[in-house]
Amino acid sequence: xxLYFDTHALVCLLEANGFTTQQSEVIxxxxxxxxxxxxxxxxxxxxxxxxxxxxxQQVMSHIGGVKKDMIILEKSEFSALRSExxxxxxxxxxxxxxxMDEITKVRADNKLNLNLEKSRVKELHAQQDRxxxxxxxxxxxxxxxxxxxxETHKLDxxxxxxxxxxTCLTVALGFYRLWI
Numbered sequence: 001x002x003l004y005f006d007t008h009a010l011v012c013l014l015e016a017n018g019f020t021t022q023q024s025e026v027i028x029x030x031x032x033x034x035x036x037x038x039x040x041x042x043x044x045x046x047x048x049x050x051x052x053x054x055x056x057q058q059v060m061s062h063i064g065g066v067k068k069d070m071i072i073l074e075k076s077e078f079s080a081l082r083s084e085x086x087x088x089x090x091x092x093x094x095x096x097x098x099x100m101d102e103i104t105k106v107r108a109d110n111k112l113n114l115n116l117e118k119s120r121v122k123e124l125h126a127q128q129d130r131x132x133x134x135x136x137x138x139x140x141x142x143x144x145x146x147x148x149x150x151e152t153h154k155l156d157x158x159x160x161x162x163x164x165x166x167t168c169l170t171v172a173l174g175f176y177r178l179w180i
Contacts, residue, residue, distance in 0.1 A: 004035070007028045007032065010024075010028050010031075011024040011025055011028050012024075014027060014028070023128075027121060030117070030121070031117075034113065034114065034117050037113075038110045038113060038114070041106060041109070041110070042106055042110065045102050045103070045106050046103075047099075066085065
């Protein structure tokens with residue numbers, strides 16, 4: 001299946017705009033799947049070039065046969081053949097109109113599907129942004145709590161150090177008095 005855009009360039013573009021590599025690849029993969037699904041739907045309803053050429057050859061051979069029959073039956077059945085030919089033309093025009101209506105319908109469905117997928121991707125992006133914001137807030141709260149805890153432990157250590165220094169000084173002064 002041919003791709004109609006450079007998937008690697010799109011992944012790089014998404015990464016440059018803040019997506020992770022995995023998120024970018026998932027988005028590109030979703031776009032490729034959507035395009036393939038839409039193309040499958042379009043191809044299912046379309047006539048291939050080979051089928052069109054076969055139908056054209058059949059119509060051309062049918063026209064050739066009709067011309068031969070018209071020459072043979074020119075006087076007796078010419079008016080009947082002409083009316084039948086007109087009926088065939090009308091049927092062909094109706095079929096052509098139906099095919100064009102189906103093509104228009106498929107195009108409208110594809111546009112609708114593409115717009116739905118765009119809105120889903122936007123909603124997913126918004127959810128990810130909200131989750132990231134909540135995570136950032138939690139991290140900021142935890143960091144502030146840790147800083148507060150660190151400050152209290154630092155003050156406790158200073159108290160214990162000061163107490164230890166004064167105790168050592170008291171013991172040293174006690175020994176000094178005893179020796180003097």
